[in-house]
Amino acid sequence: MARMVIAVSGTPGTGKSIFARALAKKLGAKVIDLNALIEKKKIYRLDVDGTKIVNLPKMREEFVRAVRASRGPAVVEGLLAHLLPKRYLTHVVVLRTRPRILERRLRARKYSKTKTRENVEAExxxxxxxxxxxxxxxxxxxxxxxxxxxxxxxxxLFLDALAYKK
Ligand SMILES: Nc1ncnc2c1ncn2[C@@H]1O[C@H](COP(=O)(O)OP(=O)(O)O)[C@@H](O)[C@H]1O
Ligand SMILES: [Mg+2]
Structure with missing residues (x-):
């Protein structure tokens, strides 16, 4: 069987990090934290309101490097994970949260009103x-x-879907 490389994406606050860790544990997979990679390699700039603008080509390059340097199944998580190259991903999970609940979570995380609204709308x-x-x-x-x-x-739910049970 081909090596599984599963991307986990979703709007901020939908539970990507928690899900990715739990999934990786089940599969004995390595987790690639895209945010950590972006930080470590400094492949972003900040716009006027402090939002990170990620250099997408560099992000893809660094991800490919990380995948090639490792073996076995991998789970890559981050809100840009679905923008990674198609040929390196076997599955793409998009986590969803009902907007009203997401709004509560983002406010609890001290997101500004504007950021919260943007994300809730995107969701x-x-x-x-x-x-x-x-x-x-x-x-x-x-x-x-x-x-x-x-x-x-x-x-x-995801593992059942993989096994065609759902
Ligand atoms: N399924 C869920 N039900 C309730 N709360 C959740 C769920 N998944 C995540 N959370 C909570 O939502 C917040 C965001 O989770 P996190 O995994 O950090 O999201 P992300 O990585 O997508 O930003 C955390 O406080 C977490 O405890
Ligand atoms: Mg996260």
Whole structure:
């Protein structure tokens, strides 16, 4: 079987980091934290309001390097994970949260009103899901509404989907 490289994407606050860790544990996979990679390699600039603008070609390059340098299954997580090159990913998970719940979470994380609204709107408009399907095709994209699920249950849902049980 080909090596599994699973991207986990979603709007901030949808539970990517928690899900990725739980999934990797189940699969005995390595986690590639895209945010950490972007920080470490300093492949971003800051715009006027402090938002990170990531250099996407460099991000893809560094990701490919990281994948090639490792063996076995990998889980790569971050809100840009669905923008990674198609030929290096076997599955793309897009985590979803109902906008009203997401709004609460982002406020609890001390996001500004503007940032919270932007993210809640992006979630309501299915932006990441739409981008993921455009790039990877519907057969490789797994949308999971994790609003009411515990991380373990979300992982189980995905593994069941992989096994064609769902
Ligand atoms: N399925 C879930 N149900 C309830 N709370 C969750 C769930 N997944 C994540 N959370 C909470 O939401 C917040 C964001 O989770 P995190 O994994 O950091 O999201 P992301 O990496 O997508 O920004 C955390 O406070 C986490 O405890
Ligand atoms: Mg995270």
């Amino acid at each position: 309501a408009l299915d932006i990441i899901l739409w981008e993921a399907v455009q790039i990877h095709g519907i057969n490789r994209v797994y949308e999971i509404d994790a609003t009411r699920l515990k991380p373990g249950a979300t992982v189980k």
